[in-house]
Amino acid sequence: xxxxxxxxxxxxxxxxxxxxxxxxxxxxxxxxxxxxxxxxxxxxxxxxxxxxxxxxxxxxxxxxxxxxxxxxxxxxxxxxxxxxxxxxxxxxxxxxxxxxxxxxxxxxxxxxxxxxxxxxxxxxxxxxxxxxxxxxxxxxxxxxxxxxxxxxxxxxxxxxxxxxxxxxxxxxxxxxxxxxxxxxxxxxxxxxxxxxxxxxxxxxxxxxxxxxxxxxxxxxxxxxxxxxxxxxxxxxxxxxxxxxxxxxxxxxxxxxxxxxxxxxxxxxxxxxxxxxxxxxxxxxxxxxxxxxxxxxxxxxxxxxxxxxxxxxxxxxxxxxxxxxxxxxxxxxxxxxxxxxxxxxxxxxxxxxxxxxxxxxxxxxxxxxxxxxxxxxxxxxxxxxxxxxxxxxxxxxxxxxxxxxx
Amino acid sequence: xxxxxxxxxxxxxxxxxxxxxxxxxxxxxxxxxxxxxxxxxxxxxxxxxxxxxxxxxxxxxxxxxxxxxxxxxxxxxxxxxxxxxxxxxxxxxxxxxxxxxxxxxxxxxxxxxxxxxxxxxxxxxxxxxxxxxxxxxxxxxxxxxxxxxxxxxxxxxxxxxxxxxxxxxxxxxxxxxxxxxxxxxxxxxxxxxxxxxxxxxxxxxxxxxxxxxxxxxxxxxxxxxxxxxxxxxxxxxxxxxxxxxxxxxxxxxxxxxxxxxxxxxxxxxxxxxxxxxxxxxxxxxxxxxxxxxxxxxxxxxxxxxxxxxxxxxxxxxxxxxxxxxxxxxxxxxxxxxxxxxxxxxxxxxxx
Numbered sequence: 001x002x003x004x005x006x007x008x009x010x011x012x013x014x015x016x017x018x019x020x021x022x023x024x025x026x027x028x029x030x031x032x033x034x035x036x037x038x039x040x041x042x043x044x045x046x047x048x049x050x051x052x053x054x055x056x057x058x059x060x061x062x063x064x065x066x067x068x069x070x071x072x073x074x075x076x077x078x079x080x081x082x083x084x085x086x087x088x089x090x091x092x093x094x095x096x097x098x099x100x101x102x103x104x105x106x107x108x109x110x111x112x113x114x115x116x117x118x119x120x121x122x123x124x125x126x127x128x129x130x131x132x133x134x135x136x137x138x139x140x141x142x143x144x145x146x147x148x149x150x151x152x153x154x155x156x157x158x159x160x161x162x163x164x165x166x167x168x169x170x171x172x173x174x175x176x177x178x179x180x181x182x183x184x185x186x187x188x189x190x191x192x193x194x195x196x197x198x199x200x201x202x203x204x205x206x207x208x209x210x211x212x213x214x215x216x217x218x219x220x221x222x223x224x225x226x227x228x229x230x231x232x233x234x235x236x237x238x239x240x241x242x243x244x245x246x247x248x249x250x251x252x253x254x255x256x257x258x259x260x261x262x263x264x265x266x267x268x269x270x271x272x273x274x275x276x277x278x279x280x281x282x283x284x285x286x287x288x289x290x291x292x293x294x295x296x297x298x299x300x301x302x303x304x305x306x307x308x309x310x311x312x313x314x315x316x317x318x319x320x321x322x323x324x325x326x327x328x329x330x331x332x333x334x335x336x337x338x339x340x341x342x343x344x345x346x347x348x349x350x351x352x353x354x355x356x357x358x359x360x361x362x363x364x365x366x367x368x369x370x371x372x373x374x375x376x377x378x379x380x381x382x383x384x385x386x387x388x389x390x391x392x393x394x395x396x397x398x399x400x401x402x403x404x405x
Numbered sequence: 406x407x408x409x410x411x412x413x414x415x416x417x418x419x420x421x422x423x424x425x426x427x428x429x430x431x432x433x434x435x436x437x438x439x440x441x442x443x444x445x446x447x448x449x450x451x452x453x454x455x456x457x458x459x460x461x462x463x464x465x466x467x468x469x470x471x472x473x474x475x476x477x478x479x480x481x482x483x484x485x486x487x488x489x490x491x492x493x494x495x496x497x498x499x500x501x502x503x504x505x506x507x508x509x510x511x512x513x514x515x516x517x518x519x520x521x522x523x524x525x526x527x528x529x530x531x532x533x534x535x536x537x538x539x540x541x542x543x544x545x546x547x548x549x550x551x552x553x554x555x556x557x558x559x560x561x562x563x564x565x566x567x568x569x570x571x572x573x574x575x576x577x578x579x580x581x582x583x584x585x586x587x588x589x590x591x592x593x594x595x596x597x598x599x600x601x602x603x604x605x606x607x608x609x610x611x612x613x614x615x616x617x618x619x620x621x622x623x624x625x626x627x628x629x630x631x632x633x634x635x636x637x638x639x640x641x642x643x644x645x646x647x648x649x650x651x652x653x654x655x656x657x658x659x660x661x662x663x664x665x666x667x668x669x670x671x672x673x674x675x676x677x678x679x680x681x682x683x684x685x686x687x688x689x690x691x692x693x694x695x696x697x698x699x700x701x702x703x704x705x706x707x708x709x710x711x712x713x714x715x716x717x718x719x720x721x722x723x724x725x726x727x728x729x730x731x732x733x734x735x736x737x738x739x740x741x742x743x744x745x746x747x748x749x750x751x752x753x754x755x756x
Contacts, residue, residue: 195652195653195654195715263615267551299701300550302550303695306551309549344655348651354705
């Protein structure tokens with residue numbers, strides 16, 4: 001429990017004028033800190049000190065919030081984005097360019113680098129198309145990366161598609177000294193817990209399928225680079241390649257019931273991709289974000305049953321029939337019966353709201369409506385529907401009914 | 406420095422509070438109107454303690470009969486309050502109100518207009534801040550987005566809502582706080598103890614299915630901190646705040662964490678309350694739907710931060726329960742046995 005006192009306005013000014021370049025580096029970790037990748041050594045971390053002081057200020061909340069340690073306009077940076085042609089980066093690259101940054105996307109080049117999206121206007125797409133740069137490279141090829149990136153003067157790296165620490169290592173080796181490394185991690189790293197929501201200081205699970213993200217976060221902190229990691233929950237929005245809302249839209253369109261595991265009371269959370277992109281933008285040049293982890297998603301939580309109903313509302317169709325089943329009674333093989341992990345899964349975003357002067361714009365219904373109107377509702381989707389699992393459940397229920405009759 | 410030439414504007418001693426304030430604060434005269442029982446009762450005690458340590462003057466008007474109540478928790482602790490004046494009376498009867506003027510009135514008693522209106526009418530225009538401790542139970546359950554956020558729809562039947570509307574209509578400088586379930590020392594109403602009674606006796610715990618329902622359990626001191634942040638705080642005027650922990654926990658999770666802390670096996674038996682023919686108030690002590698709320702608004706506007714989580718406190722809670730002497734008593738487990746029989750629970754043979 002912090003008992004910091006002496007939060008003079010003078011200390012605030014000193015903290016505010018401390019630039020990224022002269023900020024003291026956090027104390028190096030002793031060995032592998034498996035319980036938590038956050039730097040808990042408050043004395044070593046300037047951003048934590050700022051937060052501790054802000055938290056112990058009692059009244060004058062308006063003043064506490066208005067202490068932003070960066071000027072409103074961030075100086076334009078030369079930005080390297082790993083990824084950027086599929087989902088998050090598509091929106092992020094556009095926002096960065098609008099903010100005046102020079103953005104280079106690094107991809108293998110298999111997918112078109114610039115293509116018009118539903119959110120584009122003629123002007124915005126023209127600007128994006130003429131401004132964005134591209135480097136074709138395989139990010140896992142260390143030598144190719146070095147030859148492509150060395151001496152290019154990139155100041156900020158957005159690592160949107162990195163999965164393993166080795167991939168991040170290649171980038172760090174190739175790109176030289178940078179001001180900021182901003183990494184897209186995942187809230188899937190949190191240890192499953194009965195006490196919710198997940199908060200950034202919570203225990204993480206080095207056995208989860210997202211452990212590569214954790215190792216990447218560790219590598220970044222060990223390297224002493226100014227890093228920030230963002231942990232989204234379930235991202236949704238137009239162009240989503242992960243069938244989250246698409247799963248429900250397919251079934252609603254087909255007039256099928258929606259099979260929900262358990263009671264449907266499981267609580268989870270959606271986050272609109274545009275809100276996520278904005279949070280990423282707000283991290284750039286923000287000293288508060290130095291060596292920090294942020295959960296980023298919508299600010300409200302939703303039940304499994306609730307998502308199904310909300311998707312129907314977004315589509316403008318009647319509430320679907322919801323049928324609950326016990327997932328333990330089935331072996332669905334490779335077919336996915338439900339797009340979410342069968343547990344509570346939601347995270348608090350109040351740290352991002354406090355530090356980044358960010359708050360999600362989209363709520364559940366308007367966010368899903370946005371996704372529907374700009375994607376599925378126009379006839380576009382990523383995966384053909386697979387109703388195998390649905391039919392299996394339906395078959396079993398029919399058999400039960402006929403047995404009981 | 407007290408007694409300076411500047412009337413009523415006194416620098417709070419930094420040492421008196423764990424929070425360092427950027428603004429000077431009055432030493433206010435606070436009246437706590439306290440309830441005679443239920444989950445809120447000990448909130449008055451802890452609030453009084455916090456206000457006193459912050460340097461305020463505290464008077465408690467407690468509802469009820471002193472002879473009947475002063476031996477019971479939390480009222481038995483009033484003697485330990487250094488400097489508080491305690492008066493026993495009736496919040497509905499202005500003639501029983503204590504003499505003197507007050508800067509801040511806390512109504513930690515009323516649930517409906519009958520209880521609250523006399524207080525409001527009496528103190529209208531006479532106080533700088535009027536605090537109503539309402540209830541998050543007034544929120545309508547929402548099966549789509551279950552977490553309660555200030556401004557969400559409330560139950561039409563909730564008496565608290567009419568009181569809040571009256572405060573608004575009468576133009577009082579009010580703040581409304583909406584608590585959920587509260588635990589901590591000297592409570593008048595069981596919270597986690599219901600689980601302790603069973604787990605510490607190696608009994609199975611009947612939990613309304615599916616057991617994943619989330620509830621917020623908050624430590625009374627975190628609530629007292631938030632309530633005590635009100636005097637002199639203009640940001641709080643005209644606002645509603647959920648007053649609770651920033652964590653929630655599932656029913657099954659409560660059992661598991663108590664069992665782990667106590668070194669016991671967690672024996673959870675899920676059942677459907679609707680099938681049991683239980684009378685009102687029988688069975689599980691909490692609402693069986695999700696019941697949790699966001700306290701982000703209080704964090705943003707009041708600079709408040711919770712110091713406790715249930716999981717962080719559970720070891721101490723187990724120790725407190727073990728020291729309480731309750732394990733020597735024989736609670737009535739008839740309802741438990743009825744439920745266990747109905748679901749066909751068979752206790753495993755002791756090894």
